[in-house]
Amino acid sequence: MTVFLQQVVNGLVLGSSYALVALGLTMIYGILYVANFAHGSIYMIGAFICYFGVTLLGVPYILSMLIAMILTGILGAAVERIVFRPLSNAPHATGFIGALGLLFVLENIAAILWGHDFRNFPPIYSQVINIFGVFLTLQRLFVIIATLFLIVLLSFIVQKTPLGRNMRAVAQDKRAAALVGINVYRVNTITFTLGSALAAAAGALLGPLFVVSPTMGTVPILKAFVVIILGGMGSIPGAILGGYLLGVVESLGAGYMSSKYMDLYAFVVLVLVLSFRPQGLMGKMANK
Numbered sequence: 404m405t406v407f408l409q410q411v412v413n414g415l416v417l418g419s420s421y422a423l424v425a426l427g428l429t430m431i432y433g434i435l436y437v438a439n440f441a442h443g444s445i446y447m448i449g450a451f452i453c454y455f456g457v458t459l460l461g462v463p464y465i466l467s468m469l470i471a472m473i474l475t476g477i478l479g480a481a482v483e484r485i486v487f488r489p490l491s492n493a494p495h496a497t498g499f500i501g502a503l504g505l506l507f508v509l510e511n512i513a514a515i516l517w518g519h520d521f522r523n524f525p526p527i528y529s530q531v532i533n534i535f536g537v538f539l540t541l542q543r544l545f546v547i548i549a550t551l552f553l554i555v556l557l558s559f560i561v562q563k564t565p566l567g568r569n570m571r572a573v574a575q576d577k578r579a580a581a582l583v584g585i586n587v588y589r590v591n592t593i594t595f596t597l598g599s600a601l602a603a604a605a606g607a608l609l610g611p612l613f614v615v616s617p618t619m620g621t622v623p624i625l626k627a628f629v630v631i632i633l634g635g636m637g638s639i640p641g642a643i644l645g646g647y648l649l650g651v652v653e654s655l656g657a658g659y660m661s662s663k664y665m666d667l668y669a670f671v672v673l674v675l676v677l678s679f680r681p682q683g684l685m686g687k688m689a690n691k
Contacts, residue, residue, distance in 0.1 A: 405536040410658035411651055416543045416612075418650020419550035423605035424623050425630035425642040426557065427598030433637030434574045434594045436495065437487055440502040442602055443624025444509035447617060449475045449603025450610040451517060454524060464527050468607035472600040479599025480592050487595075488588065513617040524611040546608045553604060554643055557597070561639065570594060574637065622666075629669050633676055635686020644684055648672070 428442050449471040456467030486505055490498045528541035561567035572580040573590045581587050605623070613619070630649055634641025649669055656668040676684060 406658065407655075408535070408537050410654045412537050412539055412543075413658075414651030414654030415647065416539075416546050416650070417654055418647035419546050420605045420609045420623065420646075421626050421630050421650050422643050422646025423550055423553065423601050423608070424627040425634070425646050426554070426639060427601035428624075428627045429631045429634070429637055429639060429642040430570075430594050430598045430601075432631065433639075434570060435483075435487065435491075435591055437498045438502060438628075439487075439598075440499075440624060441482070441505035441509055442598070442627065443620025444506050444513070445475050445479060445599045445620070446602040446606040446623055447513060447615075447620035448478065448509065448606070449599075450606030450615045450619060451513065452603070453607035454522060454610055454615050457524060457527070464611075468604065471603045471607050475603035476596040476600040479595040479597075482599070483592050483595035488591070491591075510617050510620075517617065519617060521614040521616045523614055527611045542611050546612070549604070549608055553601065557601070557639070560597075566590075566593065626669060629673050631683075633673050633683055635683030638683065638685045641683055641685035648684075 424442065424446055427445075428439060431437055431439050431442070452471035452474055453464070453467045456462040456470055457464055460467075462470065482505065486501055487498060490501050528545055530541050531538055532541060532544070559567075561570060569580070569585045569590050570593075572583075572585055573587055577587050580590075606620070609623075626649065630645040631637075631642050633649065634643070634645030649672060652672050653665045653668050657665050680686075
């Protein structure tokens with residue numbers, strides 16, 4: 404039983420990163436209908452900013468994470484304005500190509516600036532605690548707590564604020580939202596800002612557990628797409644549920660079978676769910 408609980412906790416840590424990246428990605432898709440492949444690069448840049456804040460500037464870790472979220476949020480707003488807004492009326496394939504091109508641009512800029520070497524955070528919250536026989540470091544516990552806090556904060560913004568009302572209106576019908584006076588472009592920019600900040604938070608939270616490199620966003624963005632398809636395209640609750648479900652399944656599979664096939668477990672779960680619910684766990688069936 405203890406081994407099972409240990410794997411579940413490990414899965415919650417992994418699922419937290421998936422959920423944060425997928426949340427930003429599904430927000431952007433739900434409002435702009437853009438498959439932003441460059442979202443993984445934003446995750447990587449957030450991790451680098453936090454890393455350099457801690458190692459070079461001596462900024463406390465949590466403050467460095469907040470700075471990374473702010474700076475990448477600004478970067479996200481610039482990306483929406485410069486790259487995606489001119490493509491807003493273009494075919495979806497054009498936005499797809501633009502996002503793919505942006506991914507390579509950001510990864511190569513990071514490689515030029517910071518090199519291809521893997522970097523490790525200094526020990527942060529490395530104390531090990533024992534909770535009912537389950538061992539985890541304070542950093543892993545912080546990942547879970549910080550993710551839940553950000554999920555609650557985002558849910559409050561989307562459900563209880565005028566901004567969230569505008570975001571939901573634009574997601575439902577852009578033209579109708581514009582007709583009642585909502586600034587659609589402003590909502591798009593804010594959505595990219597929030598989504599990018601969430602990706603940066605995931606990078607800053609997971610960076611101390613793994614390594615930081617220009618290509619570190621490749622696997623998370625692939626898993627994030629699995630998560631949003633699993634949960635239902637454009638569904639924020641679906642992204643949260645899908646992220647944690649995928650993390651726990653991968654952790655249990657690695658613990659009881661083999662860690663070599665972790666990526667396989669994700670796609671097996673995706674295929675099984677879509678076989679019974681093509682719209683995803685919390686998605687809505689499209690009207691024919």
